[in-house]
Amino acid sequence: MKLIAKTNQYRRDFDGVVKCQFCGHEEELRNGYDDHFYHTQVIPNLICNKCNKSTISENGTIHKAILKYPEDIQL
Numbered sequence: 001m002k003l004i005a006k007t008n009q010y011r012r013d014f015d016g017v018v019k020c021q022f023c024g025h026e027e028e029l030r031n032g033y034d035d036h037f038y039h040t041q042v043i044p045n046l047i048c049n050k051c052n053k054s055t056i057s058e059n060g061t062i063h064k065a066i067l068k069y070p071e072d073i074q075l
């Protein structure tokens, strides 16, 4: 899955919408965490409820994280 929108963010915690690159299915994402690990390891491992594929299982492109706050600052 890939993140297509953030709907809400407080500090690094966010909700958003993820979309499957393979079948186009969209799902709500809750309790996301806005750091590089989450964007590049956790989201690509999310399995689509419709086609059961994940970005990592299909060797899809993992997008670089665009963080609201740099990781080295204390919030």
Ligand SMILES: [Zn+2]
Pocket (backbone or CB within 6 Å): 020, 021, 022, 023, 024, 025, 048, 049, 050, 051, 052, 053
């Ligand atoms: Zn899918």
